Amino acid sequence: MQAALPTFADVADAAHRLQGVAHRTPVLTSRTADAMTGAALFFKAENLQRGGAFKFRGAYNAISALPEAVRARGVLAFSSGNHAQAIALASRLLGVPAVIVMPEDAPAVKVEATRGYGAEVVSYDRYSQDREALGREIAGARGLTLIPPYDHPEVIAGQGTLALELIDETGPLDMLVACLGGGGQLAGCALAAAERSPGIQIYGVEPEAGDDGRRSFHSGQIVRIPVPRTIADGAQTTYLGNLTFPVIRQRVTDIVTVSDAELVETMRFFAARMKLVVEPTGCLAAAAVLHGRVDVRGKRVGVVISGGNVDITAYARLVAPAA
Numbered sequence: 001m002q003a004a005l006p007t008f009a010d011v012a013d014a015a016h017r018l019q020g021v022a023h024r025t026p027v028l029t030s031r032t033a034d035a036m037t038g039a040a041l042f043f044k045a046e047n048l049q050r051g052g053a054f055k056f057r058g059a060y061n062a063i064s065a066l067p068e069a070v071r072a073r074g075v076l077a078f079s080s081g082n083h084a085q086a087i088a089l090a091s092r093l094l095g096v097p098a099v100i101v102m103p104e105d106a107p108a109v110k111v112e113a114t115r116g117y118g119a120e121v122v123s124y125d126r127y128s129q130d131r132e133a134l135g136r137e138i139a140g141a142r143g144l145t146l147i148p149p150y151d152h153p154e155v156i157a158g159q160g161t162l163a164l165e166l167i168d169e170t171g172p173l174d175m176l177v178a179c180l181g182g183g184g185q186l187a188g189c190a191l192a193a194a195e196r197s198p199g200i201q202i203y204g205v206e207p208e209a210g211d212d213g214r215r216s217f218h219s220g221q222i223v224r225i226p227v228p229r230t231i232a233d234g235a236q237t238t239y240l241g242n243l244t245f246p247v248i249r250q251r252v253t254d255i256v257t258v259s260d261a262e263l264v265e266t267m268r269f270f271a272a273r274m275k276l277v278v279e280p281t282g283c284l285a286a287a288a289v290l291h292g293r294v295d296v297r298g299k300r301v302g303v304v305i306s307g308g309n310v311d312i313t314a315y316a317r318l319v320a321p322a323a
């Protein structure tokens with residue numbers, strides 16, 4: 001049976017639960033970016049969120065919404081990225097045991113960060129083992145609740161609180177531009193933005209190599225693609241969710257794409273002009289705005305900077321000028 005679609009009321013509940021727990025991240029402006037685009041841009045800096053990405057919002061909201069007895073048994077996530085760290089951190093804050101299923105070749109820094117938050121890491125061989133089957137087996141045997149990275153009503157609602165905060169601070173906006181992987185961020189932000197700023201245009205931005213969201217949006221059916229090759233590792237999802245897709249279809253204006261080269265240029269822009277370390281995936285929305293993929297001229301536009309978790313060596317290599 002399909003769970004009910006999340007609504008604005010769920011975003012409002014999430015804002016309550018996150019009050020005093022999630023950072024109310026700053027909204028930044030840049031005269032240079034405004035001059036480049038002819039718009040008034042408001043960047044929501046979720047790279048400065050706890051755990052380094054907006055994912056903390058959804059993770060904490062989902063775990064804290066569980067009934068006490070269910071929550072006490074623990075939660076499980078399979079991810080090697082920001083969702084894993086977010087679940088680990090949120091679990092620690094809520095005093096809940098967490099198991100994270102990660103590939104055995106996951107970057108050591110990520111495994112360490114996850115362990116550092118007190119989660120138990122179970123590794124698997126990504127070439128011979130099915131992580132979902134393994135995750136479900138462990139969850140079943142130990143009575144843990146699986147928290148998926150995007151297709152979950154409380155995860156979507158939690159992510160939406162970032163747009164709520166943004167618009168509460170800026171007042172009504174003409175447009176909101178968000179990143180798109182599996183759609184938790186975009187769906188949640190769309191619920192919040194449509195309520196707080198009626199008539200707002202909402203755009204989602206995907207990596208060019210992984211445009212399943214754009215194709216799904218235009219065809220009206222969830223399109224599945226092979227794992228895309230892109231530096232935007234947080235948006236290497238291969239299909240939208242059963243909950244995120246209908247919300248996106250209903251409320252989003254359009255979905256556009258950007259290239260990896262444009263993401264790198266945007267990382268450099270953030271470093272040089274705004275003194276911000278932003279991971280490749282975190283640059284999706286800004287890259288679309290700075291490279292003219294959406295028509296922002298003369299408009300007041302919210303732009304989500306979704307995360308800043310990037311290995312420092314990889315970061316240095318990406319932002320270094322070509323020799």
Ligand SMILES: *Cc1c(COP(=O)(O)O)cnc(C)c1O
Nearest residue numbers: 082181182183184185234306307
């Ligand atoms: C997960 C993630 C995304 C994509 O979010 P979805 O909710 O899956 O669409 C974008 N940016 C960063 C930094 C992420 O961690």
